Amino acid sequence: MITLDTLHPSLGDPLLTSMNFLNEIAGRYPDALSLAAGTPHEGFYDVEDVHRALRRFCDHLRTEDGRSEEEVRRTLLQYGRTKGVIHDLIARQLATDEGITVDPEAILITTGCQEALFLTLRALRRDDRDVLLAVSPAYIGVSGAARLLDLPVHPVAEGPYGIDVADLADRIGKARVEGLRPRALYLVPDHANPSGLRMPLPVRRDLLDLATAEDILILEDNPYGLFPLDGDRLPTLKALDEAATPRVVHLGSLSKTVFPGARIGYAVADQRVEDGPYLADVLARAKSMVTVNTSPIAQAVAGGRLLEHDCSLVRATEREAAHYRGTLLHLLDGLAACFPASGPVRWNTPAGGFFVVVEVPFEVTPEAVETSARDHGVLWTPLHHFYGSTTPLRCLRLSCSALGRSQVNEALDRFASFVMACSA
Amino acid sequence: MITLDTLHPSLGDPLLTSMNFLNEIAGRYPDALSLAAGTPHEGFYDVEDVHRALRRFCDHLRTEDGRSEEEVRRTLLQYGRTKGVIHDLIARQLATDEGITVDPEAILITTGCQEALFLTLRALRRDDRDVLLAVSPAYIGVSGAARLLDLPVHPVAEGPYGIDVADLADRIGKARVEGLRPRALYLVPDHANPSGLRMPLPVRRDLLDLATAEDILILEDNPYGLFPLDGDRLPTLKALDEAATPRVVHLGSLSKTVFPGARIGYAVADQRVEDGPYLADVLARAKSMVTVNTSPIAQAVAGGRLLEHDCSLVRATEREAAHYRGTLLHLLDGLAACFPASGPVRWNTPAGGFFVVVEVPFEVTPEAVETSARDHGVLWTPLHHFYGSTTPLRCLRLSCSALGRSQVNEALDRFASFVMACSA
Numbered sequence: 123m124i125t126l127d128t129l130h131p132s133l134g135d136p137l138l139t140s141m142n143f144l145n146e147i148a149g150r151y152p153d154a155l156s157l158a159a160g161t162p163h164e165g166f167y168d169v170e171d172v173h174r175a176l177r178r179f180c181d182h183l184r185t186e187d188g189r190s191e192e193e194v195r196r197t198l199l200q201y202g203r204t205k206g207v208i209h210d211l212i213a214r215q216l217a218t219d220e221g222i223t224v225d226p227e228a229i230l231i232t233t234g235c236q237e238a239l240f241l242t243l244r245a246l247r248r249d250d251r252d253v254l255l256a257v258s259p260a261y262i263g264v265s266g267a268a269r270l271l272d273l274p275v276h277p278v279a280e281g282p283y284g285i286d287v288a289d290l291a292d293r294i295g296k297a298r299v300e301g302l303r304p305r306a307l308y309l310v311p312d313h314a315n316p317s318g319l320r321m322p323l324p325v326r327r328d329l330l331d332l333a334t335a336e337d338i339l340i341l342e343d344n345p346y347g348l349f350p351l352d353g354d355r356l357p358t359l360k361a362l363d364e365a366a367t368p369r370v371v372h373l374g375s376l377s378k379t380v381f382p383g384a385r386i387g388y389a390v391a392d393q394r395v396e397d398g399p400y401l402a403d404v405l406a407r408a409k410s411m412v413t414v415n416t417s418p419i420a421q422a423v424a425g426g427r428l429l430e431h432d433c434s435l436v437r438a439t440e441r442e443a444a445h446y447r448g449t450l451l452h453l454l455d456g457l458a459a460c461f462p463a464s465g466p467v468r469w470n471t472p473a474g475g476f477f478v479v480v481e482v483p484f485e486v487t488p489e490a491v492e493t494s495a496r497d498h499g500v501l502w503t504p505l506h507h508f509y510g511s512t513t514p515l516r517c518l519r520l521s522c523s524a525l526g527r528s529q530v531n532e533a534l535d536r537f538a539s540f541v542m543a544c545s546a
Numbered sequence: 547m548i549t550l551d552t553l554h555p556s557l558g559d560p561l562l563t564s565m566n567f568l569n570e571i572a573g574r575y576p577d578a579l580s581l582a583a584g585t586p587h588e589g590f591y592d593v594e595d596v597h598r599a600l601r602r603f604c605d606h607l608r609t610e611d612g613r614s615e616e617e618v619r620r621t622l623l624q625y626g627r628t629k630g631v632i633h634d635l636i637a638r639q640l641a642t643d644e645g646i647t648v649d650p651e652a653i654l655i656t657t658g659c660q661e662a663l664f665l666t667l668r669a670l671r672r673d674d675r676d677v678l679l680a681v682s683p684a685y686i687g688v689s690g691a692a693r694l695l696d697l698p699v700h701p702v703a704e705g706p707y708g709i710d711v712a713d714l715a716d717r718i719g720k721a722r723v724e725g726l727r728p729r730a731l732y733l734v735p736d737h738a739n740p741s742g743l744r745m746p747l748p749v750r751r752d753l754l755d756l757a758t759a760e761d762i763l764i765l766e767d768n769p770y771g772l773f774p775l776d777g778d779r780l781p782t783l784k785a786l787d788e789a790a791t792p793r794v795v796h797l798g799s800l801s802k803t804v805f806p807g808a809r810i811g812y813a814v815a816d817q818r819v820e821d822g823p824y825l826a827d828v829l830a831r832a833k834s835m836v837t838v839n840t841s842p843i844a845q846a847v848a849g850g851r852l853l854e855h856d857c858s859l860v861r862a863t864e865r866e867a868a869h870y871r872g873t874l875l876h877l878l879d880g881l882a883a884c885f886p887a888s889g890p891v892r893w894n895t896p897a898g899g900f901f902v903v904v905e906v907p908f909e910v911t912p913e914a915v916e917t918s919a920r921d922h923g924v925l926w927t928p929l930h931h932f933y934g935s936t937t938p939l940r941c942l943r944l945s946c947s948a949l950g951r952s953q954v955n956e957a958l959d960r961f962a963s964f965v966m967a968c969s970a
Contacts, residue, residue: 199807266835383623385841411690413657417809
């Protein structure tokens with residue numbers, strides 16, 4: 123028998139088992155509606171889209187790239203370039219949608235954005251003096267990847283603007299006094315998970331200035347940027363990153379805009395390493411020992427979808443953006459209808475994305491999750507998961523991305539009955 | 547500017563750059579024939595096979611699993627089960643082809659076999675006292691993954707039988723005396739890379755006995771098992787692993803039998819952790835922070851190919867097995883025709899697989915690789931790469947898996963002219 127205390131400590135960490143805990147509850151109560159899942163809405167996809175996208179990408183290789191039938195076959199079916207085969211299409215998409223101009227060679231295609239994040243953290247963690255800074259609360263995947271790599275995460279206050287830049291400066295200074303090396307800051311500037319906050323433009327500029335002054339990298343994760351509630355988008359940190367020495371590693375996901383099932387993400391890492399290769403090339407060395415390369419079949423599916431919309435995800439996701447905006451507004455309206463403004467239940471108004479944080483008048487324990495699923499038929503996520511902590515808070519996260527409006531209504535009714543029962 | 551000495555030490559390690567070095571040479575001399583690449587022969591594949599396999603898998607979900615159209619769509623296009631969606635098909639394949647009976651829940655589907663290996667090493671490396679044992683010379687991917695995880699690899703003598711079990715016992719003992727924890731032995735029992743050796747049955751039994759006595763795991767990597775030169779296959783270590791506490795983690799690849807472009811591998815990890823979950827479940831916790839899940843579209847392609855052959859890869863790869871056998875025999879005959887038996891150039895006779903090791907009367911340096919590509923138009927792999935070393939040896943590895951017979955003839959002529967020039 124193997125005991126957990128002989129395995130890497132992260133594998134017994136509550137953070138890494140918290141997702142499993144939610145999945146397990148979901149499995150035991152299959153009729154519960156999920157306000158927990160941050161998965162995209164399925165209504166816009168069909169299996170035939172996969173076939174069409176594959177054909178579109180192969181046609182592109184033949185006509186635009188002038189590849190022979192043998193080369194097309196080799197591109198899809200063989201091992202391939204470690205950095206990927208749709209880097210040029212991603213570069214076009216970033217130029218079209220984000221005004222980011224980057225050499226395609228500085229883009230590393232990965233098995234989902236999570237791998238891009240994992241590889242970047244692997245590269246930056248040289249020894250036990252290296253630390254990562256992250257706006258807190260944070261996406262569970264960043265804390266989990268860091269724990270898997272024995273990389274401590276120092277929290278930075280989020281404040282009302284997505285990051286408290288003064289607190290960041292303070293944390294960097296304190297870490298250095300302790301003999302540590304703060305290497306990078308991780309954050310989601312657009313519609314953060316879980317808080318939904320969007321960083322104002324001046325804060326973005328202040329953050330870039332501080333990163334340059336303090337010589338740290340910024341890991342900008344951008345899964346929700348195309349889904350603002352007001353229809354307006356701010357420039358990403360990468361678009362503003364115009365210093366001679368780039369500060370931002372931009373982490374991108376196609377899971378919310380193409381399909382999650384393709385598992386395609388990427389890192390834009392155009393920093394030079396010793397005046398030689400891009401950081402993307404050095405990350406590729408690590409990738410060659412983790413997954414070798416990203417499935418070119420999966421890349422072809424994502425690439426074909428990009429090509430169908432002239433490499434614009436803004437155009438590709440017009441329906442999706444309208445849907446997410448509508449559903450999020452519907453959720454916010456529904457909360458207002460369920461809970462009196464003067465009452466103890468409060469929530470934020472996100473600038474976009476998939477999530478709303480709700481404050482409740484009781485501690486949100488694992489038992490509360492199970493009670494909600496079993497007795498009220500509704501799932502959601504306790505907020506302490508996003509603090510990498512096991513101490514229950516009086517907050518939870520609701521997500522409405524996967525649901526339609528009528529399901530949101532039903533889920534909110536169930537959620538209100540759960541809150542009522544716990545508040546009694 | 548980022549300097550290499552601020553990044554993880556593995557990223558500047560010659561081992562992780564050695565593959566890159568070969569790719570770079572190949573890129574500079576595109577007309578060179580490759581006896582370096584261990585990639586499968588492409589002649590049996592076609593892009594339409596991908597479409598057909600996808601449809602076959604979806605039909606299977608509808609008819610055999612009784613899933614609705616909505617469930618089929620969700621299975622392919624959404625995020626999904628961390629452990630994968632074709633675990634039941636892999637379990638059937640292992641039962642059919644290998645006589646391995648295993649609970650499908652103990653199988654973790656991964657982004658290529660490399661990820662299965664990486665996750666297993668991550669789990670087993672708790673702190674700096676843990677070490678891995680590996681038969682030396684070894685596949686570069688195991689040494690590279692270990693370096694990425696700061697896990698030292700202690701070499702074990704290969705001997706004439708694929709492993710020297712007495713040397714293994716000795717190495718385990720020595721590591722323990724040094725206060726270290728030998729956790730597992732990595733090896734390829736069937737047609738090792740690079741040596742081509744196949745472990746005889748009694749050695750397999752001795753190895754399992756020793757692993758039980760010494761309480762270490764065996765990581766059995768099996769990419770080439772279906773391609774014996776004599777047509778005979780021996781039982782895998784996993785098939786022989788019948789102790790109450792399983793000793794073998796079986797690492798499987800579909801890259802040599804389905805297509806590399808699907809990037810589908812798996813780990814069979816049926817060890818119980820604290821009488822609870824399988825080791826596969828614990829590895830899945832790590833996977834959720836590395837790649838989240840394996841592309842279900844890519845899994846569907848692999849799954850469809852399995853279903854087309856009643857989940858038998860032996861049946862699916864009859865043509866491939868005949869091709870690899872024929873090409874390897876052709877390469878061995880060609881070597882005999884090029885180099886006199888009494889001369890200084892010698893080579894082994896592998897039991898199967900893709901590789902032949904050749905001894906030459908000069909040091910196989912990086913410069914020799916370039917000379918061979920530039921002046922003689924042929925690529926191959928220096929053997930010191932497989933020792934995780936930068937000290938040139940008088941040996942190199944030839945691979946003929948990707949080539950047809952006429953290409954092997956031409957490549958061997960070029961190789962002979964290179965050897966002649968260097969021996970002069």
